[in-house]
Amino acid sequence: MPWQPxxxxxxxxxxxxxxxxxxxxxxxxxxxxxxxxxxxxxxxxAADVAHNTFLRLLSARDALLGVQQPRAxxxxxxRRLIVDEVRHQRIEQAYLDELTALTADGAGAxxxxxxxxxVQALMQLSAILDTVAPKARTxxxxxxxxxxxxxVVAEELGVSVRMVRKYLAQVLLECGMASMRxxx
Numbered sequence: 001m002p003w004q005p006x007x008x009x010x011x012x013x014x015x016x017x018x019x020x021x022x023x024x025x026x027x028x029x030x031x032x033x034x035x036x037x038x039x040x041x042x043x044x045x046a047a048d049v050a051h052n053t054f055l056r057l058l059s060a061r062d063a064l065l066g067v068q069q070p071r072a073x074x075x076x077x078x079r080r081l082i083v084d085e086v087r088h089q090r091i092e093q094a095y096l097d098e099l100t101a102l103t104a105d106g107a108g109a110x111x112x113x114x115x116x117x118x119v120q121a122l123m124q125l126s127a128i129l130d131t132v133a134p135k136a137r138t139x140x141x142x143x144x145x146x147x148x149x150x151x152v153v154a155e156e157l158g159v160s161v162r163m164v165r166k167y168l169a170q171v172l173l174e175c176g177m178a179s180m181r182x183x184x
Contacts, residue, residue, distance in 0.1 A: 053078045139167035
């Protein structure tokens with residue numbers, strides 16, 4: 001079923017933006033879904049990512065202005081959403097692996113309160129990672145989650161080891177500040 005425009009206030013009071021969004025959606029949604037289906041190998045995940053890509057477009061109204069190549073913008077946004085999804089899955093998997101290791105050691109299963117605390121901490125970390133620069137986020141995840149040495153992370157990012165340390169310190173500082181805000 002093709003998308004039907006709703007009331008104009010959904011996007012903007014300016015009719016030009018509403019019309020441009022409609023043009024993007026009707027002209028590129030099917031193509032984006034097919035492109036994502038090929039890349040992801042799952043039409044259902046592709047539909048979710050395509051949907052979220054257009055939601056991102058709605059929330060970034062200025063993106064409609066001045067974009068000469070809509071498909072390039074859509075694919076870049078979709079790729080970023082996929083990276084975010086993978087990052088969230090890796091954090092969740094790290095927690096599950098740690099939980100499995102704890103229960104395998106005979107320490108017993110964590111209490112519901114401990115599980116809730118851990119999930120909330122992971123959600124806070126994820127929110128913090130969403131606010132920092134992409135290189136800082138990548139450095140943090142590669143070093144602390146993937147256990148990569150700082151020198152390897154520096155080489156991957158094309159920066160110095162000193163810069164990687166600054167990125168790590170930046171994220172850790174943000175975590176500390178968030179912790180202080182929560183305890184205040």
